Amino acid sequence: MNELELIARLTKSLPTNAGVLVGAGDDCAVLELGVPGKLLLFKTDAIVEGVHFAGDAPPEKIGHKALGRCLSDIAAMAGTPAAALVTLGLPPKFDVKFVEAIYGGMSALAEKYHVAIAGGETTMNPERIFISIALLGTVARGKQVLRSGAKAGDAIFVTGELGGSLAGKHLEFEPRLVEARWLAEHFPLHAMIDLSDGLAGDLQHLLKASGVGAELLKTAVPVSRAAKLRMQTSSPPKPAFTAALTDGEDFELLFTVAGGNAVKLLDAWKGKFPRLKLSCIGKIVVGKGVTIRDKSGVTTLNTHGYVHFT
């Protein structure tokens, strides 16, 4: 049983209540707890030594990644983060300075986005460091962007460049909070998700939630320099386009808007964020699954994103 099948089984019949507007299955849970004009966003995410980061990774970057992943999920709902709690599992013989530096990396990122670290929990995890972050944020009521709103005819956009994140970006990425809020304020976004499992996997999450399919234009997918370098150095070689589709942890935004808004959005984006690439990579179609168009024709995408258990 892989991770996605397990999650599907575990979340089939969870207890709920009137406060939960969106539960398991989106980037964050969306809660109605009576804040005038606002909904709450609630998210947890964990990173584990040897799985999400090497034991000799710079500790500040480990902390940055731990919090950054959760911030990226708040961004994917067009929300604003407010407060985080940190659960830290540590082996019995831990290096205090290393742990403090993890907190230093988290704190620096938290301060940048005005997020409080309001406490947490320390416990024993004998073999490796385990960091779980719980994050609470808000979003203006009606401005939350779910995975489920994509419609046939929508243009599909992605920020930044994709693939090869393991070369460094996975520890240093910038959560797209500012960009996501600007997008939601200026354009009616139909659906959004952050790219954590890879474009192929995350696009399919969005399509499944929306009940639609997608057609991508191969030449429009922004392939990162790291993905191209990786093609030359990895063994067996992974084509750069495949890396852009299937490497996880890009933490870029994938979103859709009505096709008629596409050009206006691209123009406005270039004026607002001249240093961050935005690419229209294809369109939403009736049906399901993903096809990729290039000069030789149309092929069906079979590859998936990253899963923890296979």
Add this chain to the structure above:
Amino acid sequence: MNELELIARLTKSLPTNAGVLVGAGDDCAVLELGVPGKLLLFKTDAIVEGVHFAGDAPPEKIGHKALGRCLSDIAAMAGTPAAALVTLGLPPKFDVKFVEAIYGGMSALAEKYHVAIAGGETTMNPERIFISIALLGTVARGKQVLRSGAKAGDAIFVTGELGGSLAGKHLEFEPRLVEARWLAEHFPLHAMIDLSDGLAGDLQHLLKASGVGAELLKTAVPVSRAAKLRMQTSSPPKPAFTAALTDGEDFELLFTVAGGNAVKLLDAWKGKFPRLKLSCIGKIVVGKGVTIRDKSGVTTLNTHGYVHFT
């Protein structure tokens, strides 16, 4: 460096913002996010296989414990839980039915207290199961009970009976949500904490936060049957009173009220909760630390509660 020293170092200068009324150092963080008449309570807690539960413990009880610990912290602030997220670290070869039964135990407890499980996260933790729960709750503004409000002259109360939790109660305890809310509605509670590290440790957390000391009456401390049984069977034997002071995971409430309210509170409690013992175990005094009075005189308490790293 032990756990408490580590936490003190890590929480010394955490980033904060205007929404955080109480950060690290109490049972829950207390947040002001604009809910009319209410504050939010935010908590995370984790349990780890081989540390907080044996690998062959009944999975429903593991789930019960994971969520119950967080609910107990919400109780300690006199709050009402609303929604939980579950972060689950699993070894690559996990037993699906076992994991589903963990969720079953969590879900049953969640339903009992009308708590939603609004999603979460599944990841790899190669050697052992790691369950972290994030919980969001509310409390009527002004009714939150902190650790820091105890005053000299207060009577100190504890619910239930203490010690020997490892014999079974640590997997089956009932979070004292109903009792805590009733107490806060009917009496001005000065300070409250739930007993997770043991009476000796948790009382000292409360005293330190309040800047006061305590004098306990030895014969008034409710020693559980499990603690007495343990005295006969464990090797080397641990006196039952010591177990009641230092065994962790009782998950009972420890709270203080003005001395003048003590008798009225005990009477009202007996009428409302006839099946749950409530004991007045001593009083808050000027100074610091804990002394214990018995027929042979007064001694100073040197023992501490449970810490993960020593």
